[in-house]
Amino acid sequence: MTTSFWLFFALFGSALAGSLAALIKFKLAGLDMTFFEFSRRLVVGGGYKRISAREFDDMRRSGYESLSVVDLRDKNATEATPFPNSISSPFDEFLKEVVVERKYDAETPIVLVCDTGHMSRVAANILVEDEGFTNVYNLDGGIVNWTRWQERASRQSRSCTAKAFASCCA
Numbered sequence: 001m002t003t004s005f006w007l008f009f010a011l012f013g014s015a016l017a018g019s020l021a022a023l024i025k026f027k028l029a030g031l032d033m034t035f036f037e038f039s040r041r042l043v044v045g046g047g048y049k050r051i052s053a054r055e056f057d058d059m060r061r062s063g064y065e066s067l068s069v070v071d072l073r074d075k076n077a078t079e080a081t082p083f084p085n086s087i088s089s090p091f092d093e094f095l096k097e098v099v100v101e102r103k104y105d106a107e108t109p110i111v112l113v114c115d116t117g118h119m120s121r122v123a124a125n126i127l128v129e130d131e132g133f134t135n136v137y138n139l140d141g142g143i144v145n146w147t148r149w150q151e152r153a154s155r156q157s158r159s160c161t162a163k164a165f166a167s168c169c170a
Contacts, residue, residue, distance in 0.1 A: 047128035048121075048136040053149035056111065056139055060085070068104070070094055072114040072123060073143075083113055083143055091119050098131055109135035117142035 051059065059067065069086040071078050078088040089097060091114070097103040104110065110133065112120035120138045127133040139146060 046125065048124035048138050050140045051111070051137045052140055053146040056137075056146065057149075059111070059137075066108050068108055068110045070110060070112050071143075072112060072119050077115065081143075086113065091123060095123060095126060098127060104133075106131060106133045107135065109137070111137040111139060113139040113143055113146070115142050116144055 060069075069083070071083045071086040071088050072091045072094055073083075073088075074090045075088065082088070106127075110127070112123050112127075114120040117138060117140055120142065124136045124138045127136045
């Protein structure tokens with residue numbers, strides 16, 4: 001078998017295992033969803049807005065009115081690497097808060113984040129399709145992509161500062 005087959009198999013298996021784990025958590029929270037339904041929402045779900053790391057930072061800098069940022073990772077992940085200015089609410093707890101407890105306003109802008117953007121896509125789709133939310137954003141590529149973008153932006157900023165110093169002070 002080719003290397004590309006095994007790479008695809010490894011990536012698919014990893015995504016499948018993550019989806020199964022999330023589905024089990026979802027059921028434990030008292031919210032029922034089949035694996036097929038969960039997968040459908042992950043692959044073809046829509047109705048929310050996907051935003052890049054740059055768009056997300058621009059949105060936060062512009063003081064976007066009453067923006068809620070919800071980190072859907074589990075407690076261990078959020079404690080180890082907290083996402084700035086976000087509410088920590090693991091995927092299953094967040095959906096329970098939305099669907100059962102009605103803790104979030106459907107009109108308030110909300111940005112959902114997770115490690116890679118997969119769990120937040122499913123949650124965003126549920127908010128829009130099932131709960132009637134209108135201002136839902138998903139951080140494309142998740143915190144992994146946002147962290148990479150922050151590191152690149154930081155390097156570019158340092159580089160520009162060094163060039164400015166060299167041109168004016170050398």
